[in-house]
Amino acid sequence: MSTTSPETHKSSAVKPGDFDAFWAETLADTETFPMDPRLEPLPMRSTPEVEAFEAHYLSYGGLEIAGWYARPRGADGPLPGLLHVPGYAGEPFFPSPLASQGYAVFSVAPRGKLRSNGVFNPGYPGLLTHNIDDRDTYAYRGFYVDALRAFDFLDGLPEVDSTRVGVLGSSQGGALTLLASSLRAGKVAAASAGAPYLCSMMDAASLTRSYPYEEMNDYFRLYPERREKARAVLDYYDIHNFVDRITCPIIVNIGLKDDVCPPETGYAVFDAIGSTEKRLYTYEDCSHESGAALGHNDIVMAFMAEHLK
Amino acid sequence: MTQTPQGFDSYWQGLTDEVSALAGGHVEIEEVPLRTNEVATAYGITFSGTGDYPLFAYLTVPRGKGPFPALLQTPAYGSVVGVPAHERRARYVVVALCHRGQRLADSVYSAEYPGLLTDGLPDASTYRWREIVADCLRALDVLKDRPEADTSRIAVSGGDLAAITAALRPEVRYLLLSGLIFRGASARIPELAAYPDREFADYVRNYPEHADRVAETLSLFDPLAFAPNIRARTLVTGVEGARALLEPLVEAISGDAEFRVNTGRSHLDHEAEETWLTERLGVL
Structure with missing residues (x-):
């Protein structure tokens, strides 16, 4: 169902007039809950080179959020930090392999x-359409804040150099990378967003029959009368509407045959990114893994090393 | 010649006997209107596994007149099992199993990630994956019993669990295999650097006194040990770097088996797998 010229796609997402006010209010509400960050050693996943921890903090609505944290053992001096944000259905990546490359790494479970x-x-399925027709209780309101507070968690650790904290992830992790880079602009030092999800969401659902966007097609098939209300709600959450705020160096990669997050939406969000230091990597004949098996992960790590080390 | 691990036959015969005792057990079926669409009807099915464990699976049935080729999707490693893909729903009767511990089958036990790969080690008798294999065999039996399923055209897709299911259930005619974890793992535990396989290395580093027993247990789950009993036509896919592990498997499979090296261009690789399956199942 992809279009013949995905690079020319124009997003139908519209930024509401009170978009900034809505997110300012959401973040102000969150501040009523102190983060209460905690780390507990995890000997089972620690090695002679890397210390691993289970992490917890409070987020929007006072919910407790978990994550994994790993850092090089015995590191001397402030460490560059990496926040890894997860995809939609999978569990968070365990960060020890990245920590062994010299980073303090946090991997969050929103x-x-x-x-x-x-x-x-x-x-799953379920998250994407949970309260999709109610702006104030839509699933991603708290979920987005969880990702932002994950950045704050890492940024606030004493061993982390807060001028050198990057964010990376793919799919939903790509979306959350763009979100954190937008709402923590000036703090995120570098970002890598793969196959970003939650961009031009209504367009994406019309371009694919693959889950998770198929959840929206399922929902609108059963509740067609709720489509327009949902469209209005999603405009508050569409990552496309955040990214003009991004100022950090950023790379984005997309698969030109991605049936999960259509490349049309990846091109459009890349165009909308505010940073002048941005680069798009496109991969022919690749679907949602978007070049991971063609060496893109090496590009990501070289990019992070260039900006954070 | 594949060397069979010690105790292999009795270990798995015991399990198949346990599952056989559950044959014909009650299966609760309920349509899921939210996931039913123009190509297929979607159902949630619940049934008991060994130990009276409550299991869940998605069942999708193509629109139109059956019977249809039947596909069991054995679960990948992770907490979530998705609704079957649109193109598969249109072509086959599909059962997508949630094994015990995964979401929708976690009312008694919830698996941890990382953690599931080493749950119950070091002993084979307590290793969680023995029960998980039983769940897959139960799911295949449930699929076979569906009136919409053409039992002469049964396929299984997935990783290690698919291989083991095909070996223990000779009625499986076609096997699409990718993403193996257990292949050769028992001999390489300290080298396993990437999760999820790294869970084995974590375990042995913490419990070095159990290293030999862990290796013995994992060898019971190596698809290579099952290969002589796999009579299904089989496609094994993997990266070039896995050739040394996968080619011996392909050669040891009793059925007509081939190995496809992935190109790294995931759309092409996915299309190749789906085309292989549709051609074998006579859908194209």
Whole structure:
């Protein structure tokens, strides 16, 4: 269902007039809950080279969020930091392999994922359309804040050099990378967003029959009368509407045959990114892994090393 | 010649006997209107596994007149099992199993990630994956019993669990295999640097006194040990770097088996796998 010229796609996402006010209010509400960051050693995943920890903090609505943290053992001096944000259905990446490259790495499990799902657990499928027709209670309101607070968690650790903290992830992790780079502009030092999800969401659903966007098609098939209300809600959450704020160096990669996050939406969000130091990598005949098996991960790590080390 | 691990036959015969005792057990089926679409009807099915464990699977049935080729999707490593892909729903009766511990089958036990790969080690008798294999065999039996399923055209897709299921259930005619974890793992534990396989290395580093027993247990799950009993036509896919592990497997499989090296261009690789499956199942 992809279009013949995905690079020319114009997003139908429209930034609402009170978009900034809505997110300022959301973040102000969050401040009523102190983060209360905690780290507990995890000997099972620690090695002679890397110390691993289980992490917890409080987020929007007072929900407790979990994550994994790893750092080089015995590191001398402030460390560059990397926040890894997760994809939609999978569990967070365990960060020891990245920590062994010299980074302090935090990998977060936003609400709904295992270990952060005691209160909020819409499931998969389910998360994408949970309260999709109510701006104030839509699933991603708290979820987005969880990712932002994950950045704050890492940024606030005493061993982390807060001038050298990067963000990376793919798919939903790509979306959350763009979000953190937007709402923590000036603090995020470098970002890598792969196959970004949650961009031009209504367009994406019309361009694919693959999950997770198929959740929206399922939902609108059963509740067609809710489509326009949902469209208005999603404009508050569409990553396309955040990214003009991004100022850090950033790379984006997309697969030109991606049936999960259509390349049309990847091109459009890349165009909308505010940073002047940005680069798009496109991969022919690649679907959602978007060049990972063609060496893109090496490009990401070289980019992070250039900007953070 | 594949060397069979010690105790292999009795270990797996015991399991198949346990599962056989559950044959014909009650299966609860309920349509899921939210996931039913123009190509297929979607159902949630619940049934008991060994130990009376409550299991869940998605069942999708193509629109139109059956019977249809039948596909069991054995679960990948992770907490979530998705609704089957659109193109598969249109072509086959699909059962997508959630094994015990995965979401929707976690009312009694919730798997941890990382953690599931080493749950119950070091002993084979307590290793969690023995029960998980049983879940897959139960799911295949449930699929076979569906009136919409053409039992002469049964396929299984997935990783190690798909290989083991095909070996223990000779009615599986076609096997699409990718993403193996256990292949050769028992001999390489300290070298396993990437998760999820690294879970084995973590375990042995913390419990070095169990290293030999862990290796013995993992060898019971190596698809290579099952290969002589796999009579299905098989496609194994993997990266070039895995050739040394996968080619011996392909050669040891009793059925007509081939190895495809992935190009790294995931759309092309996916299309090749799906085309192989549709051609074998007579859908194209």
